[in-house]
Amino acid sequence: MKALILAAGEGRRLKESAAKGKIYFPKPLTPLLGLSLLERTILNLRENGIEEIFIVTGYQGEKIKRFIKDGSRYGVKVSYIDNDQWTKGNGSSVLAAERTLKKESSFLLIMADHVMQPGAVKKLLESDEQVKPGEVYVLVDYKCQKVFRIEEATKVLVDSDGRILDIGKDIKDYNAVDCGVFLCTSGIFQALSDEALEGRHALSDGIRRLAKNGMVKGVDIGEEWWIDVDDKWDLEEARKRLLESLRSPRDGLISKLINRRLSIPISGLVASTRVTPNMISFLNFLVACLSAAAFIKGLWPVGGLLAQSAAVIDGVDGEIARLKYMATKYGAYFDSILDRYGDALIIFGMTLGWYLAHSEVFIWLLGSAALIGSPMSMLGKEKFHALTGNPYYPEKYDGFLRYVPANRDGRLFLIMLGSIFGQLPLVLGILAVITNVLAFGRLVMVRKVLCR
Incomplete structure (x- = not known):
């Protein structure tokens, strides 16, 4: 299976919350216990048997390319996809990969700034044989009370059959949280294209469109942990969890x-x-x-x-x-x-x-x-x-x-x-x-x- 990592964003909140705002590297290269956030994502994928990875770059993309190079030192093959429209939203970064991945029966989509245990990704990959054409499986966390700063998280509403009914940061009715990892088919590209025509460019917009047609399913992360690193407080929490693990x-x-x-x-x-x-x-x-x-x-x-x-x-x-x-x-x-x-x-x-x-x-x-x-x-x-x-x-x-x-x-x-x-x-x-x-x-x- 191939994987797509979204690493195009600026990470303004992390820059602003850091000491004196002095960060001179793109967010995916933010160091965390000896490895950058992006390196941790790459190595997590490698631990789960994924050897071919595509990274979507945007803000300071050349720095990311010079740092990661071809991925050989990590034991994987890395290729790059440039997204010159990254400011629109992360949905545009997924669409930038359409030409590369549209013929794949399925591929893994993951955020460069999400830190998690390898076992979390494994749970989603175990569902690969179940995903049908046009569907998307989303890794979700039902332990809402344990989610760090849940007010910043993307919430999801999952029914008793595991189908996602709604997704978004501001939805009021939810019972789980999106962990930032997706098992996708080519259906995600059509959904995002349709949303873009209406001026919406977030990945969650495309997921929501598919969910309305019953094409999105949640996969429980179980007891594994994850965290979305948006600012220095998230970064410190990720550090604590990594050490505790x-x-x-x-x-x-x-x-x-x-x-x-x-x-x-x-x-x-x-x-x-x-x-x-x-x-x-x-x-x-x-x-x-x-x-x-x-x-x-x-x-x-x-x-x-x-x-x-x-x-x-x-x-x-x-x-x-x-x-x-x-x-x-x-x-x-x-x-x-x-x-x-x-x-x-x-x-x-x-x-x-x-x-x-x-x-x-x-x-x-x-x-x-x-x-x-x-x-x-x-x-x-x-x-x-x-x-x-x-x-x-x-x-x-x-x-x-x-x-x-x-x-x-x-x-x-x-x-x-x-x-x-x-x-x-x-x-x-x-x-x-x-x-x-x-x-x-x-x-x-x-x-x-x-x-x-």
Whole structure:
């Protein structure tokens, strides 16, 4: 499927609301956590399998072309459609693409200034086989009470069969909001042409004309979020939502309560730099090496604090990967391998450090048992994912064992506590027990799933 991005508008409200009104780039190139609004839209489409994209330009269109170029660095093919009548309204931008897209059975239409989760676009694309010639499907949000600044949103009235009866910013009777993504057929061009003849040039005018003939259907966005960025307050809200979405259902207890509260603000700062997830993964490994060295030298509190720092940094690489659409299979593999080495070195450092200080042989037994059990948590999750194709969620599969701090976040937190109080044998013994108990417990829990 091909996609059409509308990026022709001036974005005057965003310029006026910004500090001192000094914005020297077109609105679609407004930066947001390391990517422009337009880049986020392009990468969102790529994540949903769309590789050919047409961008309608108008205001400062040449700057957009120079910035995005042919799209190859994003893994897509980008072509441009100039709209010299962009001041009339966004409907004119859609009409500018008629010659290019009128023969397509369907195409995706999206706004350059709408930020949303990839899952939102996916919901609309899943309806592609249902759309009939002449119809338009609109992504809508029924959670009106959660829509940010709903007074600025385009409202829609949807009947019980999902057909849109009316659309517009000022309609009084509505039950959903237009999210700015449309699955279109060539019918949209005729409707917009008819509206233009009567002096109306907004996209919603064409949608309303089609709706009167029962040709527009709403597709529920569900629990996914979206936001239309019109001014600096919308931009700040988009930033907050993007950062909040970095929390993962696979997080352990310590990650939820402590680590994410530290890693997410760090990711917000790092996002605007050129630092890559793999760089952060390697930094995480170096911090783990320093932790091991501190334990060997007898600097146990320092070693513990470095171990906990590694746990926090370990969240940043994945957050940056998701935030900037930089996730790769190799990156996940690279991170996983370095984490295992880092964990092993920390436990080895604790064991050797205590032995050098106290010459107690039993510490090697505790260290060996902890070393055996520590990688089992991630190994079990990854094997489950390889066998089923589904992520392993502790809250879903672990039962009461989900409260055992045996995942990496919990292990490193326990190491920090034990090192501060000088109880390395105790924490190694705890790790030896809980990691292996969790591993054998999961053998029982997972059997119920895999043997169905």
